[in-house]
Amino acid sequence: MTYCVGIKVNDGLVFASDSRTNAGVDLVSTFRKMFVFDRPGDRMFALLTTGNLSVTQSVVSILSQQFESGGGMHDLMAAGSMFDAACIVGNVMREVQDRDGPAIRTAGVDSNALVIFGGQVRGDRARLYQIYTPGNFVEATAETPYFQNGEVKYGKPVLDRVIGPETSLMDAAKCALISIDSTMRSNMTVGPPIDMLLYRTDALAIGHRASLEADDPYFSALSEKWSESLNRAFLSVEDPDWPI
């Protein structure tokens, strides 16, 4: 399994993903799921991929080749807006699914894949999308300011309680880390290193990028402090006065 989360706040975008890929608990591998394409001052795109790894690697390879060489049908460099860019990623997903999907499914394997895709193109707003297996996509809104993929449920309550459009970029980053920490604690198929990317609205360049190992000082401190604070929060809730 895996866990990825993308958050859109007014201040910018946060992308976070674990690096655990597994086919059963006895075959655990580490693959990065975060990919970035940028031309500072003009555009910045980040992708968080989940699902069939051969599919997502193909999607990223096609985007990457054309981003570097330019001029193809799927060139993110040519996108005039984030919507156009999301269409490009969706089209590549559809192309890979058309090419490999039937054979993958004939082999009894799931070809589904998902991409959280966000960024900003000069002249457009910072935007965040969830792109599905068929290549269609939805955009994050003020009411639904985040997307999660993979093992999403353990880390959802903290996002639901904390994240809104006014949340600061640092708080959104902290919340993403707590969401991942909660998931790792309850599910062994999600694991470090944690890739993080912060993007500040209108920067048109990567903000901060980090890869946090399990023993990263900030991540360990956050994990411990959150656990303590949660236990303190628990104690601060009054006991029921039930007779027993």
Added chain:
Amino acid sequence: MTYCVGIKVNDGLVFASDSRTNAGVDLVSTFRKMFVFDRPGDRMFALLTTGNLSVTQSVVSILSQQFESGGGMHDLMAAGSMFDAACIVGNVMREVQDRDGPAIRTAGVDSNALVIFGGQVRGDRARLYQIYTPGNFVEATAETPYFQNGEVKYGKPVLDRVIGPETSLMDAAKCALISIDSTMRSNMTVGPPIDMLLYRTDALAIGHRASLEADDPYFSALSEKWSESLNRAFLSVEDPDWPI
């Protein structure tokens, strides 16, 4: 969907369940999922049922009939230990699955069902079991002191962080309520009233039983306080000092 949790601590047992039964979001019904059989001073059993409602209702009806009339093959009154009692519940599950399962599955419906079963019989310890569709079961231990069924993931992190054998009975009850509150907040298919049962070790009688509506003063206060405390816990975690 549904959500049930049974917790075993040294002080006793906590049972909690929501009452939402649905077949799609456009057909929502309320059915109780908690059933109790007791003879004060001698034995107390509680069941939390999830899964196919026709199956679980049959299981409870058979247990109930024989508990009241006595003398049948599935008489919980005749159980000499909690292990014997769990065998009886498992046997009834197997009998109902043998009787109805094939026809249910032929109709394309899932016949799976789960029962969290716990209590105490005089002369034995208080014990907690998870009983599966085939009638087999596992017992809660010091390392795994709780069982959840239904929509389990949202409410698992708080259980993982708070519950251990030394947790007091009231804290275990509070934690069960917070676990249910977290689940209701993130998933609309889990809803009130919340049935709660507390059992104190060696009491051999029901401790406290409550059915909490959404507007129950304690449950509302707990929900609000937990939300506040969680946000305060969030703020107490230091921001990363990432340059951005």
